[in-house]
Each structure stands twice: as structure tokens, then as C-alpha cells.
Amino acid sequence: MTFSKLSRPLSRSARSRFVSGRCLGVHGGGTSSLKDEFLNSPGLLADNGGSGFVRGYLTSIGAGRGLGPKRRLEDLNSLLANPRLWRLFSDEAPKKKNYENFYPKDKKEIPKANENHKSESKEESGTEDQGSFQDFMRQIQGYLAPMVLLALILTSYSINPMERKEISFQEFKNKLLEPGLVERIEVANKSVAKVYVRSTPKELMKFAPTVLFFAGLLFLGRRMQGGLGMGGSGGKGPRGLFNIGKAHVTRVDKNAKNKVYFKDVAGCDEAKQEIMEFVHFLKNPKKYEELGAKIPKGALLVGPPGTGKTLLAKATAGESGVPFLSISGSDFMEMFVGVGPLRVRTLFSEARQCAPSIIFIDEIDAIGRARGRGGFSGSNDERESTLNQLLVEMDGFGTTAGVVVLAGTNRPDILDKALLRPGRFDRQIAIDKPDIKGREQIFQIYLKKLKIDNEPSFYSQRLAALTPGFAGADIANVCNEAALIAARGELKQISMQHFEGAIDRIIGGMEKKNKVISKLERRTVAYHESGHAVAGWFLEHAEPLLKVTIVPRGTAALGFAQYVPNENLLMTKEQLFDMTCMTLGGRASEEVLLGKISTGAQNDLEKVTKMTYAQVAIYGFSEKVGLVSFPQREDGFEMSKPFSSQTGAIIDTEVRDWVTKAYKRTVELIREHKEHVAQIAELLLEKEVLHQEDLVRVLGERPFESAEPTNYDVFKKGFAEEVDDGEKGTVVVDEGSASLDGRWCPRSVSSWRCG
Numbered sequence: 001m002t003f004s005k006l007s008r009p010l011s012r013s014a015r016s017r018f019v020s021g022r023c024l025g026v027h028g029g030g031t032s033s034l035k036d037e038f039l040n041s042p043g044l045l046a047d048n049g050g051s052g053f054v055r056g057y058l059t060s061i062g063a064g065r066g067l068g069p070k071r072r073l074e075d076l077n078s079l080l081a082n083p084r085l086w087r088l089f090s091d092e093a094p095k096k097k098n099y100e101n102f103y104p105k106d107k108k109e110i111p112k113a114n115e116n117h118k119s120e121s122k123e124e125s126g127t128e129d130q131g132s133f134q135d136f137m138r139q140i141q142g143y144l145a146p147m148v149l150l151a152l153i154l155t156s157y158s159i160n161p162m163e164r165k166e167i168s169f170q171e172f173k174n175k176l177l178e179p180g181l182v183e184r185i186e187v188a189n190k191s192v193a194k195v196y197v198r199s200t201p202k203e204l205m206k207f208a209p210t211v212l213f214f215a216g217l218l219f220l221g222r223r224m225q226g227g228l229g230m231g232g233s234g235g236k237g238p239r240g241l242f243n244i245g246k247a248h249v250t251r252v253d254k255n256a257k258n259k260v261y262f263k264d265v266a267g268c269d270e271a272k273q274e275i276m277e278f279v280h281f282l283k284n285p286k287k288y289e290e291l292g293a294k295i296p297k298g299a300l301l302v303g304p305p306g307t308g309k310t311l312l313a314k315a316t317a318g319e320s321g322v323p324f325l326s327i328s329g330s331d332f333m334e335m336f337v338g339v340g341p342l343r344v345r346t347l348f349s350e351a352r353q354c355a356p357s358i359i360f361i362d363e364i365d366a367i368g369r370a371r372g373r374g375g376f377s378g379s380n381d382e383r384e385s386t387l388n389q390l391l392v393e394m395d396g397f398g399t400t401a402g403v404v405v406l407a408g409t410n411r412p413d414i415l416d417k418a419l420l421r422p423g424r425f426d427r428q429i430a431i432d433k434p435d436i437k438g439r440e441q442i443f444q445i446y447l448k449k450l451k452i453d454n455e456p457s458f459y460s461q462r463l464a465a466l467t468p469g470f471a472g473a474d475i476a477n478v479c480n481e482a483a484l485i486a487a488r489g490e491l492k493q494i495s496m497q498h499f500e501g502a503i504d505r506i507i508g509g510m511e512k513k514n515k516v517i518s519k520l521e522r523r524t525v526a527y528h529e530s531g532h533a534v535a536g537w538f539l540e541h542a543e544p545l546l547k548v549t550i551v552p553r554g555t556a557a558l559g560f561a562q563y564v565p566n567e568n569l570l571m572t573k574e575q576l577f578d579m580t581c582m583t584l585g586g587r588a589s590e591e592v593l594l595g596k597i598s599t600g601a602q603n604d605l606e607k608v609t610k611m612t613y614a615q616v617a618i619y620g621f622s623e624k625v626g627l628v629s630f631p632q633r634e635d636g637f638e639m640s641k642p643f644s645s646q647t648g649a650i651i652d653t654e655v656r657d658w659v660t661k662a663y664k665r666t667v668e669l670i671r672e673h674k675e676h677v678a679q680i681a682e683l684l685l686e687k688e689v690l691h692q693e694d695l696v697r698v699l700g701e702r703p704f705e706s707a708e709p710t711n712y713d714v715f716k717k718g719f720a721e722e723v724d725d726g727e728k729g730t731v732v733v734d735e736g737s738a739s740l741d742g743r744w745c746p747r748s749v750s751s752w753r754c755g
Ligand SMILES: Nc1ncnc2c1ncn2[C@@H]1O[C@H](COP(=O)(O)OP(=O)(O)OP(=O)(O)O)[C@@H](O)[C@H]1O
Pocket: 013, 014, 118, 264, 265, 266, 267, 268, 303, 304, 305, 306, 307, 308, 309, 310, 311, 312, 362, 363, 408, 409, 410, 442, 445, 471, 472, 473, 474, 476
């Protein structure tokens, strides 16, 4: 059994990206505070979350361990749902399933104006991604083969009526009688009968190949238009092969239904204001031009996945009342060379025709990646020429065009610098994960739609406190999941327990009630988690626990813990040291209390290593290494190190020394609080889930006084009266837990995963 890391709650988009088998690597944050940079430090974290999962998954199947039938069925189901995985195992995917995977049935449905479009287009871009040329050929073969077969069978029936031929009764029956080709039968004598065959089939047969050929073409054409994302959305009617230059653009016009407005987007007030400024430029260009101002052409909406960038762009359309054309970055790309630039041109000319108008390009990183790098794929030329075309269009027909371009991304760092120059996307609008107040507002929006057994405000406050680190998409997900859980219990109303279940499920995946865990292992997990919790409680700069559970869950975690982090923008050496100790608390507890260490600390050690390397080699915290910084490249393709091998050796020794020092301190702390660790662990074994109150009961209040109120203080008070100035009073899940989006953060949701 192997243990490894759990990750931050998967945001919806991260999840969809994962399912589509694309590589993750989403970095968050647009603000460039030191902390952010630190957290986003590229390369500090390879996307362990995603690939780790796949790998774990493969071994568990491939190794052919004694899986129960139920497990096997689950594996099979997810296998079927994931064509990538499937192909790893077998070349012959079951036809129907495979087909549906590539061309989901609901493909042709015209997106209901705003509401559903986002998710749909996401899925589409996911599927498109997989439509590599081979897949495409496979599709064609899939359709052609039956047709050719059919043609062969039919031709075998073509019989020349002028020709006389003796056939057996069997032949007569099979080839003539049953297909209904017999016109009449004359009995000549006892052993011979004359069979007259209809002549029409012959005429038909003559044309059969031609008819089949055209039918085939038509069919393929339809399939392509449905399957390759050129479908006539926005009510434009069907388009086919010959309309390939037109991408999948969603238009929102003045009188579209289901419009989204700013009131549907909670929080992000600054972003709304900035965007509206753009709309003002767009609608009153004269006012600005008279003063000699150049009107900005574009703005980047920058922020982690699921924070509502797309939603905000749609709301802008709703508020501004100008035509809005939205497209996903990946929709530009096609298997045919030259389609990308063509689509860009078409998009812009369409926008100009209905100017003033707004173009929104979602996930612009798909085409906007810096030129001249980014992997070894051959599609780079195409991407670059698409990008060039975009640059040209944005520059091109200057100020009078009346087109504003908004684009969403969560990786502004990898975008081509030319895109960010004045005259293109010269503004960046940061949309961060909501703080406690923002989460409360988002909850209010979604709670309104639910049947709950209390006031929405009752729930919104409590839930906001319980969901540190959740983005808007996760919150929408919590509400929906809670309703599903309540419905499964045949209940008429949703209550707190359902919401809690939903939150846990979003963090850790499905509960695995019947997962077999030996008593010994459970004990190890409990002591390990207890070590983290107690260490965090008694280390001044570490973060106190919010909740810890040892219920095994679907994303293969054996347990997880949430912390109440402080939201300071800078991190000091002391903080990092305490966090290192807290992260090592699990291993220390195993060693001190159980006398046996396990593989459970692997993920913790990985985090500690990264955290310490960063301090030594990037943040200049080590005297021996000095005030130098060697940030790692985010794409992981580092051919040569930027430092000498001597420096490398010093860095290595320093890292090892630092970690050793931190571990010593942690072991001391755990020895000192041995009783506490044991108490918490036993309580955890008994109750499976512990909240902060339980910790206070056993350990007492945290013994630290700080000058300013910390998040923990705010949290303790209950934020009922704090909400208004709760700006900084936020509770954020330790995102370190979560490397799914490629971020690394020292604070961690420590967790266990069983491969
Ligand atoms: N501030 C918010 N207010 C209300 N709902 C929100 C908010 N943020 C996110 N959501 C919900 O989450 C869903 C997903 O958000 P959206 O697709 O806009 O995120 P995004 O930032 O564009 O993500 P990605 O980076 O993955 O493209 C929205 O459709 C909405 O239901």
C-alpha cells in the first residue's frame, strides 16, 4: 500500500480538465505579492495531484490485486468514462461508449443562452482535445466499415434476370425469397421450378454504390460538424465541413433570454467596477477621444479556476447591453492548418460588424502561450500563427472599431509578452478566491435556490466559515451536492448535516464506508493526524486546526485536515519554520507514540522538501547559500541548472540540515505533548471527525496572544458580527494541500491516500 497526497478541493474546472486527460498545471493568482509568488512558485510543484492519481489508478488495475467485483466494476466504469485511460489498456474500445465519449449525445443542443454554455463549452473543448487525427480516422473507419460491408452484401444479391441459373432450394430461400426479390414462381415439373426475379432491385443495385457514397459523405459531414465544435450554436443553423473557418462562438444579443447580471456574481466588486469602465469607454468613445485618450482595447481577467471569470464576462454582456461574442481559446485550434488564424479573423470581423461589441476569449492560454516554447508538439506553428493573427487583429483596426476584448486565464505568467503590451491586453483584472465575506455572499445566491430548514443567512455564515479556500464554483457545487444528499435520504428539506457531507465530499471525494482498513492502519492514521493537529496547536506561527477526519474517501484519501490559515501576504522565516514543523508533526507522532514509522508521511516530506528548497535557493534565507535566487522553470524542462555543482551541493546540505533541525524541534514538541497527542488520536478513533471545539476541549485555548486579531480569533468569535469588516478575517483552507492546481503552499491539508 502506498500513501500519497490529497489535494485541494478540486475545482470544477480542474476536474473537467483532469477528466479530459489534459495535463494540469494551473497556477493561480494574479497579484504579485511575495507570498503569491512564493505560493505559485512554478516548478516547486509538479502536478502531482493529477498524474499521481492516474498512476495510482493504473497500478491498482494493472497490478491485478485481488479487487472485489464491486471495485472492478467501479474501475471499469471510470475506465469507460475516460477514453485516455481506456486506450492505455486496449485498442478496441467498445464502439458505442467510445463514440459517446468523443461526441457526447447532447452535442447538438443549442446552449441555453448563458446559463449552461460555460460548462458545455468546457466539455466540448475537452473532447475536442482528444480528437487527434488518429481518433478522427478511427471514427471514419468506424462509420465506413459497416457501409462497405452493406454494399458488398447488397451487390451479392444483384442477379441478372436474363440469365438462367440453377440454384438449390436453400439458395432460393435465402437469397431470393426472404429478401423479397421473387416476382412469381412457375412449377415446370416435379423437380424444377422457374423463379422470376423482380427487376427493380437491379436498377437499385446499379446506383447503390453511388447512393451509398453520397449518403456516407453527408453523414460524415454531419458528424464532423457536430463533433468538431463547429456546430451551429447561437441558432445559426447547421454548418459543415465547408464552414470550418467559423469557430464555436456564442453570441449574446440584446434580447437574449437568461441573461446574467452583476447581481448574479457575488463579490469581486473592484473587478466589476473596472470592467464597467471598459464598457463606458466602449459606449462613449468620443468623450475620451476628445481629450486625446486612447481607448484601451482589452483586459485580462486573471484568477484561479472557478472564481467566476467567465460568469463575470457574461454579466458584463448582460449589463452593457452590447453584443457579446464568447469563444474558448481551444476552439480556435483545429486539425487543419490555417483554421486558427482564419477563425480569429472571422471572429473579429463579426464583432466589428456589430460594434460596439465585446469579445470574450476564455482560457486564452490555450493560444496565448509564449511563442517559441511549450513542449515538443508539432501543433506549435499553428498555435503561433493563431496568436499572431490575434495580435494583428487587436492592433489592427484601431480605435474606431469599437470592439473590446476580454480574456480569461489562470496563467498570466505563461502568456506571450506581446499580448500584454499596451494596445492589447493592457489591463489585468484580478479575481481572487473569495474571502469569508465573499463566500458568504456566494452562498446566499445559491442557497436561495434550495429548500433549507433555516434562514439562508443562518447557513451562509456557517458554511462560509467551513469552506476556506473554496472558489465560487466549489460553493455552487457544495449547494448542489447537499441537495443531492438530502434527496437520496428522501427528505423534503436540506439541513446542516447535508451541507457538511457535501463539503467533505468535495474536499475528499466520496465516502468509502466499506473500505477495508485494518485496525492497525486506522490507528496509525489517527496518530499521524493527531500529531499534525497538536503540533499546529502549540506552534505560534503555524495554523490551528479547523477540522480533521479519518473517514476514508474516494480520492483515495484516508483522512484529511483543514486548517485556519492567516492571510498574510508575506511569510517570515519563523512562520515557515513552524509550518515545516507542523508538517512533520505526523511523522514525529508516529515515531514518538507508536514507535514505528510508516509511508504515510511521504506527502508531508515532499512538501517539506519543496518548502525548504524554496527558502534556501529562492528566497535567500540561508546564509551559506547567500542572497541569490534560482527560481525553477515552471514547465519542468530544465536542461542545465543555473548554478554550479558546488552551489548545488551547498544547497542540498543546507536543505537537509534545515529539515533535520525542524524535525528535532517537532519531536521535542510531540514528546512534550505526548499525552495530548494520544488523547486526540483516541478521540479521533472514536469519533472519526473532530472539530475545533473538540480540540479546545482537550488541549485548551491556544496559548498565543498576538497584536492583531488573527483569523483564528475571528473564527473563534464566530463571525456573525465580524462579517462587515471581516475583510482580512478569512478562513482559508490550506491550499498547500492542494497541489492539483499546480500550486504549492506550505500550509497543508495533511492527508493520506491509499493507492
Ligand atoms: N463570484 C461568484 N458568484 C456566483 N457564482 C459564482 C462565482 N464564482 C463562481 N461561481 C460559480 O462557479 C461557476 C464557474 O465559474 P466560472 O466558469 O465563471 O469560473 P472561471 O473563473 O471562468 O473558471 P475557469 O478558470 O475554470 O475558466 C459559475 O458558473 C458559477 O456558478
